[in-house]
Amino acid sequence: MSEVIDFKETPLRPTPTTGPLSWVTPPGTQLTGKYHGANDDDSGVVRAHSTVTIDRDADSLYTLWRNPETAPYWQERVQSVTATGPLTSHWVLKMPMNVTVEWDSAILEDIPGSKLVWRSIGGDIEQTGEVTFTAHPAGRGTIVRLVQEFKISGVTNAAAGVFGRSPRQMVIENLRHFKQLAETGEIATIQGQPHGPRGLTGSTKEALYGETNPTPPGTRSIA
Amino acid sequence: MRAVCWMGKQSIEVHTVPDPAILNPSDAIIRITRTAICGSDLHLYDGYIPTMESGDILGHEFMGVVEEVGSGVKKLKRGDRVVVPFTIACGNCFFCKSHLYSACDNSNPNAHIAEAAYGYSGSALYGYSHMMGGYAGGQAQFARVPFADVGPIKIENDLPDEKILFLSDIYPTGYMAAENANIQPGDTVAVWGAGPVGLFAAASAYMLGAGKVISIDRFPERLKLAEACGAFALDYSEPDLNVIEALKDLTGGNGPDSCIDAVGMEAHGETTGVYDKVKQALMMETDRPTALREVIQAVRKGGTVSIPGVYGGVLDKVNFGAAFGKGIIMKMGQTHMQRYLRPLLDRVEQGQIDPSFLITHRVGIEEVPAAYKTFRDKAEQCVKVVIDPWRLAA
Numbered sequence: 001m002s003e004v005i006d007f008k009e010t011p012l013r014p015t016p017t018t019g020p021l022s023w024v025t026p027p028g029t030q031l032t033g034k035y036h037g038a039n040d041d042d043s044g045v046v047r048a049h050s051t052v053t054i055d056r057d058a059d060s061l062y063t064l065w066r067n068p069e070t071a072p073y074w075q076e077r078v079q080s081v082t083a084t085g086p087l088t089s090h091w092v093l094k095m096p097m098n099v100t101v102e103w104d105s106a107i108l109e110d111i112p113g114s115k116l117v118w119r120s121i122g123g124d125i126e127q128t129g130e131v132t133f134t135a136h137p138a139g140r141g142t143i144v145r146l147v148q149e150f151k152i153s154g155v156t157n158a159a160a161g162v163f164g165r166s167p168r169q170m171v172i173e174n175l176r177h178f179k180q181l182a183e184t185g186e187i188a189t190i191q192g193q194p195h196g197p198r199g200l201t202g203s204t205k206e207a208l209y210g211e212t213n214p215t216p217p218g219t220r221s222i223a
Numbered sequence: 224m225r226a227v228c229w230m231g232k233q234s235i236e237v238h239t240v241p242d243p244a245i246l247n248p249s250d251a252i253i254r255i256t257r258t259a260i261c262g263s264d265l266h267l268y269d270g271y272i273p274t275m276e277s278g279d280i281l282g283h284e285f286m287g288v289v290e291e292v293g294s295g296v297k298k299l300k301r302g303d304r305v306v307v308p309f310t311i312a313c314g315n316c317f318f319c320k321s322h323l324y325s326a327c328d329n330s331n332p333n334a335h336i337a338e339a340a341y342g343y344s345g346s347a348l349y350g351y352s353h354m355m356g357g358y359a360g361g362q363a364q365f366a367r368v369p370f371a372d373v374g375p376i377k378i379e380n381d382l383p384d385e386k387i388l389f390l391s392d393i394y395p396t397g398y399m400a401a402e403n404a405n406i407q408p409g410d411t412v413a414v415w416g417a418g419p420v421g422l423f424a425a426a427s428a429y430m431l432g433a434g435k436v437i438s439i440d441r442f443p444e445r446l447k448l449a450e451a452c453g454a455f456a457l458d459y460s461e462p463d464l465n466v467i468e469a470l471k472d473l474t475g476g477n478g479p480d481s482c483i484d485a486v487g488m489e490a491h492g493e494t495t496g497v498y499d500k501v502k503q504a505l506m507m508e509t510d511r512p513t514a515l516r517e518v519i520q521a522v523r524k525g526g527t528v529s530i531p532g533v534y535g536g537v538l539d540k541v542n543f544g545a546a547f548g549k550g551i552i553m554k555m556g557q558t559h560m561q562r563y564l565r566p567l568l569d570r571v572e573q574g575q576i577d578p579s580f581l582i583t584h585r586v587g588i589e590e591v592p593a594a595y596k597t598f599r600d601k602a603e604q605c606v607k608v609v610i611d612p613w614r615l616a617a
Contacts, residue, residue, distance in 0.1 A: 053317065055315065055316060055317055055320070140317050141317070169335065172335065173335065176334065179328070179329070180313075180329045183313065183315045183316050183328075183329055184249070184313045184314075184315050184316075184329050184370070185248065185249070185295065186247040186248055186249060186295070187247075188247075188329060188330050188331065188332045188347070188356075188369065189246055189247065189332050190246075190332055190356065190357045190358055190359070191246070192244065192246050193243055193244075193246065193358070193359045193367060194224075194226065194240040194241040194242065194243055194280065194359055195228070195240060195278040195279060195280060195359060196226065196228030196230070196236065196238040196240055196277070196278035196279070196280065197228075197230075197238065197277065197278050198276060198277055198278040199230075199277045199278070201276075201277070202276040202277045202278055205276055205353075206276070215332065218247070219247075219248055219295075220246070220247060220248065
């Protein structure tokens with residue numbers, strides 16, 4: 001082995017607090033942007049990432065992602081997103097058992113057709129994320145890489161997995177929904193289809209499969 | 224509507240459930256005129272496929288008439304007669320564009336379950352477990368068909384349902400098995416299993432230039448159908464018969480150029496059968512790979528093994544050394560259905576094949592639970608069960 005990369009020590013991007021809006025960050029709560037596994041250290045940061053190839057050009061994918069008001073169509077549980085400025089938006093997330101999570105988000109870095117970095121700037125949750133759009137070397141569209149970090153407790157993270165999806169799985173599913181919407185114009189779902197009697201174990205497992213998680217509407221509501 | 228529901232291992236019930244509705248713009252609702260029980264449904268019946276839940280509507284071989292289309296459907300309209308392929312494919316991803324429809328990226332809403340099991344998720348299938356999408360199946364009076372412009376093939380002839388129904392799975396599956404067998408003119412092809420897929424594989428092998436086809440089974444009625452397809456029938460249950468030796472004798476000592484495993488995970492066998500049955504029952508292995516071991520052992524050096532038979536999990540004691548030692552080629556997988564619908568319908572229209580030849584049982588929807596058992600036990604010389612979902616009583 002000639003070279004070993006220690007991902008734990010490799011920052012994947014500039015620390016968000018060095019971005020243009022770092023002055024709004026409450027002191028002492030900065031996200032580091034470094035790799036963390038599941039909550040296996042004391043930082044309380046859950047990190048999730050996913051990479052997909054989407055058979056569309058980078059510009060159109062960037063444009064779809066750049067408009068946060070389209071997020072409710074493809075991101076799970078996002079009830080509304082309102083643009084509050086050229087770089088800021090207000091997000092409302094509807095979680096199981098009628099828990100509402102709200103926060104404000106700001107774009108830290110914006111390279112059209114190529115990259116977006118954002119972070120929360122106050123609210124119920126602290127999170128940061130980065131998405132990059134790179135042309136596929138063999139011309140199969142665009143490689144989209146998504147990294148998100150959430151500052152939540154391990155208990156909250158585990159509980160979210162039981163009642164629906166863990167934040168980590170939600171990131172993976174959201175990128176999958178984004179790809180489905182971009183490639184097919186809709187998001188695959190079976191929610192609302194008929195079935196026979198589920199019985200007790202069947203209903204329990206629906207939740208475990210993530211099937212009680214509402215599928216984002218895609219173009220269903222705007223077609 | 225009435226629908227056939229999986230309620231647990233070896234428990235099939237017919238229930239009244241709500242009619243399906245359009246959920247996405249590319250959906251169509253099909254009023255089903257004929258449907259069938261597939262051999263792979265028996266793996267569900269026997270409880271070997273994980274992530275089935277009570278209440279799941281079964282069935283992936285169906286055809287009918289378009290009842291309703293979503294706002295995004297362009298090629299179909301109400302009243303069109305269609306056959307629906309069992310793989311659900313979006314038509315737009317890299318895999319669909321490469322005609323690998325059963326590897327579609329975008330049709331499985333539960334892709335994460337399949338990813339956990341297989342690394343990546345293939346296309347969704349109708350009525351075949353939540354891991355494969357959880358879509359309600361077609362052993363019902365109506366079904367919702369996603370990506371309706373990509374899957375269903377419009378039927379514009381007067382051929383009766385029974386002659387075209389099997390375009391939904393077993394005829395293309397048998398055909399792709401023969402195509403995957405890499406047949407050169409005059410080759411000898413051995414087919415394990417003379418069930419529906421094995422029979423279509425045998426018939427297709429001749430269409431693709433095989434000189435001799437050998438069908439291996441133990442049920443006289445199935446071997447008789449294989450002979451009707453032109454195959455040499457080999458009854459492996461005959462006393463003192465060793466399949467490998469017999470195939471050697473029948474192929475001038477070389478072994479078959481291609482071997483097709485149209486049996487899959489629930490094989491019965493003379494030698495290792497008990498071993499695998501015990502391990503499968505104890506959940507120590509998921510599949511009984513008796514047929515797979517035999518095809519690997521029997522195929523000639525540098526020959527091709529083609530596997531349309533369904534395997535689901537982790538196999539035990541597979542003679543991979545033989546596969547490597549002989550330098551064989553193996554091809555397998557769910558059928559890339561959308562590739563085959565038009566050319567295989569053409570063959571039916573031209574009279575080259577009448578796929579209804581293997582139908583032995585015709586039942587109404589209320590008789591389906593009993594038919595599952597008959598088909599599984601191969602009782603009453605059962606080879607293929609076709610269902611009229613609108614015939615309620617016998």
